[in-house]
Amino acid sequence: MRGAETFRALPPRELRLELEALYADYTGCLDEERFEDWPAFFTEPCLYKIVPRDNFERGLPLATWLCESQGYLLDRVTGIRKTSVYAPRRIRRIVSGIRIIGWNGDALETRASFAAFETLIDELTRVFIVGEHRDRIVAADGVLKFREKVIVFDSLLVPNSLIYPL
Amino acid sequence: MRGAETFRALPPRELRLELEALYADYTGCLDEERFEDWPAFFTEPCLYKIVPRDNFERGLPLATWLCESQGYLLDRVTGIRKTSVYAPRRIRRIVSGIRIIGWNGDALETRASFAAFETLIDELTRVFIVGEHRDRIVAADGVLKFREKVIVFDSLLVPNSLIYPL
Amino acid sequence: MRGAETFRALPPRELRLELEALYADYTGCLDEERFEDWPAFFTEPCLYKIVPRDNFERGLPLATWLCESQGYLLDRVTGIRKTSVYAPRRIRRIVSGIRIIGWNGDALETRASFAAFETLIDELTRVFIVGEHRDRIVAADGVLKFREKVIVFDSLLVPNSLIYPL
Amino acid sequence: MRNSRQWPERGVSRIPFWVYSDPEIYAREQERIFQGASWNYVALEAEIPHPGDYKRTYIGDKSVVVIRAGDGGVTVVENRCAHRGLQFCQLHLGHADEIMCPYHQWTYDLTGALIGVPFRRGVKQQGGMPADFSLAEHGLRRLKVARRNGVVFASFSDAVESFEEYLTPPILELFDRVFDGRGLKVLGYSRQLTPGNWKLMFENIKDPYHASILHVFLVSFGLNRVDQPNRVVIDRLGRHASTMTSRGEQKRTEDNADIRSLIEDLTLAGPAMLDPVREFPQYTVCMTTVWPNLIIQQQSNTLATRQIITKGPGSFELAWTFFGYDDDDEAMTQRRLRQANLMGPSGYVSIDDSEVMALAQQGIAHASEASAVVELDGPGWREEQAHGVTESEIRAFYDYYRTVMDL
Amino acid sequence: MRNSRQWPERGVSRIPFWVYSDPEIYAREQERIFQGASWNYVALEAEIPHPGDYKRTYIGDKSVVVIRAGDGGVTVVENRCAHRGLQFCQLHLGHADEIMCPYHQWTYDLTGALIGVPFRRGVKQQGGMPADFSLAEHGLRRLKVARRNGVVFASFSDAVESFEEYLTPPILELFDRVFDGRGLKVLGYSRQLTPGNWKLMFENIKDPYHASILHVFLVSFGLNRVDQPNRVVIDRLGRHASTMTSRGEQKRTEDNADIRSLIEDLTLAGPAMLDPVREFPQYTVCMTTVWPNLIIQQQSNTLATRQIITKGPGSFELAWTFFGYDDDDEAMTQRRLRQANLMGPSGYVSIDDSEVMALAQQGIAHASEASAVVELDGPGWREEQAHGVTESEIRAFYDYYRTVMDL
Amino acid sequence: MRNSRQWPERGVSRIPFWVYSDPEIYAREQERIFQGASWNYVALEAEIPHPGDYKRTYIGDKSVVVIRAGDGGVTVVENRCAHRGLQFCQLHLGHADEIMCPYHQWTYDLTGALIGVPFRRGVKQQGGMPADFSLAEHGLRRLKVARRNGVVFASFSDAVESFEEYLTPPILELFDRVFDGRGLKVLGYSRQLTPGNWKLMFENIKDPYHASILHVFLVSFGLNRVDQPNRVVIDRLGRHASTMTSRGEQKRTEDNADIRSLIEDLTLAGPAMLDPVREFPQYTVCMTTVWPNLIIQQQSNTLATRQIITKGPGSFELAWTFFGYDDDDEAMTQRRLRQANLMGPSGYVSIDDSEVMALAQQGIAHASEASAVVELDGPGWREEQAHGVTESEIRAFYDYYRTVMDL
Ligand code: FES
Ligand code: FES
Ligand code: FES
Numbered sequence A, B, C: 001m002r003g004a005e006t007f008r009a010l011p012p013r014e015l016r017l018e019l020e021a022l023y024a025d026y027t028g029c030l031d032e033e034r035f036e037d038w039p040a041f042f043t044e045p046c047l048y049k050i051v052p053r054d055n056f057e058r059g060l061p062l063a064t065w066l067c068e069s070q071g072y073l074l075d076r077v078t079g080i081r082k083t084s085v086y087a088p089r090r091i092r093r094i095v096s097g098i099r100i101i102g103w104n105g106d107a108l109e110t111r112a113s114f115a116a117f118e119t120l121i122d123e124l125t126r127v128f129i130v131g132e133h134r135d136r137i138v139a140a141d142g143v144l145k146f147r148e149k150v151i152v153f154d155s156l157l158v159p160n161s162l163i164y165p166l
Numbered sequence D, E, F: 001m002r003n004s005r006q007w008p009e010r011g012v013s014r015i016p017f018w019v020y021s022d023p024e025i026y027a028r029e030q031e032r033i034f035q036g037a038s039w040n041y042v043a044l045e046a047e048i049p050h051p052g053d054y055k056r057t058y059i060g061d062k063s064v065v066v067i068r069a070g071d072g073g074v075t076v077v078e079n080r081c082a083h084r085g086l087q088f089c090q091l092h093l094g095h096a097d098e099i100m101c102p103y104h105q106w107t108y109d110l111t112g113a114l115i116g117v118p119f120r121r122g123v124k125q126q127g128g129m130p131a132d133f134s135l136a137e138h139g140l141r142r143l144k145v146a147r148r149n150g151v152v153f154a155s156f157s158d159a160v161e162s163f164e165e166y167l168t169p170p171i172l173e174l175f176d177r178v179f180d181g182r183g184l185k186v187l188g189y190s191r192q193l194t195p196g197n198w199k200l201m202f203e204n205i206k207d208p209y210h211a212s213i214l215h216v217f218l219v220s221f222g223l224n225r226v227d228q229p230n231r232v233v234i235d236r237l238g239r240h241a242s243t244m245t246s247r248g249e250q251k252r253t254e255d256n257a258d259i260r261s262l263i264e265d266l267t268l269a270g271p272a273m274l275d276p277v278r279e280f281p282q283y284t285v286c287m288t289t290v291w292p293n294l295i296i297q298q299q300s301n302t303l304a305t306r307q308i309i310t311k312g313p314g315s316f317e318l319a320w321t322f323f324g325y326d327d328d329d330e331a332m333t334q335r336r337l338r339q340a341n342l343m344g345p346s347g348y349v350s351i352d353d354s355e356v357m358a359l360a361q362q363g364i365a366h367a368s369e370a371s372a373v374v375e376l377d378g379p380g381w382r383e384e385q386a387h388g389v390t391e392s393e394i395r396a397f398y399d400y401y402r403t404v405m406d407l
């Protein structure tokens, strides 16, 4: 697909297919730990947030993870690759129920539910966190990108650390 | 999409897209706890049942949850909102593998697998129950609705209470 | 859809729909324990492997489960139905994020993430294993089939036995 | 057990919270109560109609198998092979002509007697069992069995009295009220794992007080309310009990003024769900508890046995078997199935109970120093009472509990 | 407790690993430390501004509820109904005019006093509570409360001294440095379940040594490094402490030569995230630990209370409450929120800490025979120190711990 | 331990079920068996070919690291930092020139000796380690190591005899049958968590009786059957053993008449999977058990070490390392990989074993009052036997177990 117009013009069913491809590529990129490719899924500037549902529903501004630009995203990749000390882990992301909420200017508002699973060394896989993507998507350079992605997770409690993006 | 004819006439691929939208809207409605909107996903009359796979496979009629009309659905919403006493919880629903089984008169038979996750206060998220939707879908007032939804879950055992619809 | 040409010629969006139907039918067949129908999802010869991610990433050839032909697949069904001794169980498979990697000759390379859940008698459902399908799909006899399906799972550790196919 | 375990001074009008969480108390309960001189509910005969039919269930921690023997009798054995201990049975319900353990195929008949040991005489004159090995000494562990009107009970103890004496006349009469000898028809199963100590389940059922207060649904529709006719019966030892009530109107009266949860204008949009017909004499609800693991539910037309299965000090499983009678017509079966919406993991009524039991366990798990206050209508208890504003069934239960547990 | 429990000879420069895994040690900690003569952090007053506002939290294993009473005072009660023990409160934050237990609707006022018992006098002259039943004797268990500059502490013991004496002047001064009397604004919550013993969290914060070494992020950006001005303050009993440092440059010097993790050319692509303004006198970082469950975090402009909630010997919960001041302007709030990226489950800094604590527990869980070696700047400890190359805060902590625990 | 722990009178032809579930028995096993005078399998040298290569594994509960030292030797150290106990190694396989703990970067050489402590001398004349702190006293805990033909064993005890004496000649000979000095090639790993006590795994392998009966697959294809040539070898103490058999035909004979599970017309649709070539002398199957944590598998052409890792009384991990020889050709490697379908979590053969072990644990977990009956070919045992209709390996195992455990 081409630019913004084409995007805006897509009939709902086509749109859904574009979205399914986008979310699949996004989670695939992360499940395969290609973190360096992750920022490219976002516009510049962008908003990427991971927020416990408790804060979200109470309107408390604190995020567990806050990125306001490509730079912030890159710094997170540096953290994962260079500066943070952590035990090896694998996160598997399942996304389902992609919903088209509607247009907001040139941005498409969408939502999707997710479940993430964590596997630590010598352990069985366990549920990590589950929640919802609340996104704003725009067409840029002929592809769809996230202008905004707010990930709201159901459990206030996090199993120790949340190191890889969701 | 319009009425029954159009629905019946949809080529398989289009049909699949309609179904994906329907299931996404359905689980989205429930994940976001908009229970008041839930009955509108069903026809009147309708059949909504949650059944342990053990009863289902043995042909035992008992359901964990049985609704035979919009009225029953509404009463469940009243139960959740007004009459039942229960600890706060969050249920997250993941649906995958939507299958088109075939037409049965004007109703489309479909199936889909699901996993539901429960989050209680001060706890980590855990697997709640998993199973299958076995549905009959018709087109009514220009939208798709469930004439029948039988949810068969794998574990006879339920983690204490099953309060919110699946 | 018809033969190889048609397949090759499908525009991406159509392709995605075909794939979603294929994966849904595949997991549906297994979730419903119609193991006898399972081999028909593969070509002859075929490669079906379940491999812990540790071996896969280290390039170690050992598989947890290795089938190199329809015969191997059939023998597994015989094992499940006739020769193996095991406690009853139910496995529920959730697949998400189907990605089209590209064409490799007449085969389409795809990937998808999955989570499998296990329910044993008198137990609650638990996470079984999660991982990725890495597939090569071709069109044969007018339907899509797996020429190759390599299932890479995240946890080296398996919860006791892996008896049913994924 | 911690020496610190001293029952509080005020007797059974106090319940020390350590009885709900101490693993050593739990271990002693298994020994003295579930494996002691008690009759444990295990099945309805209707679940295993034909010779060879079997059902897998539990008595406390122990898995047992209930088998219809060839002579129509019922065998109950521990689900553990006499050879090296395998839990051989892994199906809720099944059929077999004999019992074969998968590991080495030791084979037992339907009474649990060992009838086959492969290679008992060895191969080519080598190996095999010693000459003095006697099949008779190595059967499955067999339990004592009692049956009454289609209900099966079992006991690990040979010392236990007959089931009828055990129940005592007043409770037996109420047992027979539902199990009147007619054939039973199993409608289905429901099971919940509740994060609470097993005794909380009995306290809940033995507590007519809560019903009027907790269950908005019951009180609003007058299905069960203290201002309605109530009757409480307790056996002389205090271990069994029965609570009866009659349906009243959905009306605010001076007598129910205390019930905040009564919603006068609550209505059902799907009234068919709750449209009972009078089926049993006098009382519309009768809940009977049989020590140590059974609740007999008759709530309007929904009938079920609720079996309590302990799962450690902090949780128990509630296994519901919903049933009707062979002579039910279609309409009655429908009614039972619809009213089942009141019960089980999604029950309009029982949701409240499962939830409060979980909350109770959370409150008491870390409060061994404190006790429950059980004074309503106290401090004693009587075998017969005409009202439900009482916690006497609970006090009676703990009177017997303390004797058995020597606490 | 196993008699084998002998503290190693070398005193607090050794910590026997059984203190991190023995369930009996854990039980004794609950009794003597969390339910003992200590002041436990429970809330910020800003979380419950209005009468009837409440917050659910924990002191050790016990759930408690912090309530704004009608008179503006603060009540702290155990989250357990006086009747049969229900944990009545199930919301993190809420509002109610009175406290009602769902099970039988016993009702308490905002000070925890029992004010209502349904059917106390029975129905139709039947049942009800005994005549001698006195509401006054059955209130909720109420804790002693201390408040200072908007922070609320509670104690299960009446013997505990005043909060000010408890903290001692030097720590009190540093407490007031952040809690200076200005109104506080809660920015949000964050919580982690760390698979490690609760004491590891204190050891981590009371360990200026690690900061310079473990945290590539801190040391590279010179946010916290031993070669920078450091100050360590410990109360006379050793139970509380405070570590202060000032931001330095991102520069390799002879003094930090030992720090392998310093990356001189590390830069932020999103510098806005880390652009602090000087807000507090002298030191840019001040971490204060208040026995037995609080860490006060002031790292540049990100402020938080970190409450430690024990969850058995092998894990604890860290409950973060991020806050600012009522008089913060938008820019300052933004700054606090951005710098929060350093902290919590995804914190550039605290990830390292949560991860090493988990690794520590794994290493020590199966090594009761061995001990930690805590000799840096040892063997003793002083109340005041001008450098961070020390483990003296940890030794001080265990000096007090041993006294309380009688080990 | 409960005083009630009395081994049954009939000696090792009975195994009391409490040995499989009592936590205190488990604790004693860790101390006396896994940390006692035993040689524990830890690795194949082929896994760590080059200096600095390391492997993380377990001995009982304790995590250890196997390291190829600079001189080509092999070091085994406990995976626990000498400072404050961190489990520093978190990779199954890796490479490092030295070992650095992440927390405070204490650094060790490849022999486990402490070589670096940051700020040991403090900063600016302040802090640092006491003058008397000696690196030599704070190395990693190092285990005794034995190597034979490419297999690495380790012991927490210095008292243990040489590996060769430990194994004794008959077992050593069978050890060398597979590990004959040729270079080994690791084909891959497989791991299962089995919900059963670790001893059940040994009983299973030391039980030629079950193989003929349980494994439809083995018996039908005549891969392993009691009516075929069998040989059983046990060391003089009873702790190690070896079972050998030769492949027979898929034929029903008078000698295997007892084997119900033999399916005469069972065939493989994918025969390539099971097309072994004769590789070792005389016997086509040889399973050797080495006390206390190793099974050496040679089933036709599929070779593996199976390491038993205890995970509490109720479960163990089985870690499979499949291997071949450096001089295998492509076809042989293919063969080994295909035949691997018999083994591991999805093995046509080993599925049956993992499943029955889980069933065994379920049957015995709640039956401390009962015992396993181990009388086949009993009551004694001999070091050499020519048939497999025996449970003598199991009796031998428990003879030694009782000595070590003093039971
Ligand atoms: S354990 Fe049952 S036959 Fe051996
Ligand atoms: S338990 Fe709270 S009112 Fe009865
Ligand atoms: S714990 Fe390893 S260096 Fe401190």
Ligand SMILES: [Fe+3]
Pocket: D204, D210, D211, D215, D349, D353
């Ligand atoms: Fe109730």
Ligand SMILES: [Fe+3]
Pocket: E204, E210, E211, E215, E349, E353
């Ligand atoms: Fe730190």
Ligand SMILES: [Fe+3]
Pocket: F204, F210, F211, F215, F349, F353
């Ligand atoms: Fe076997």
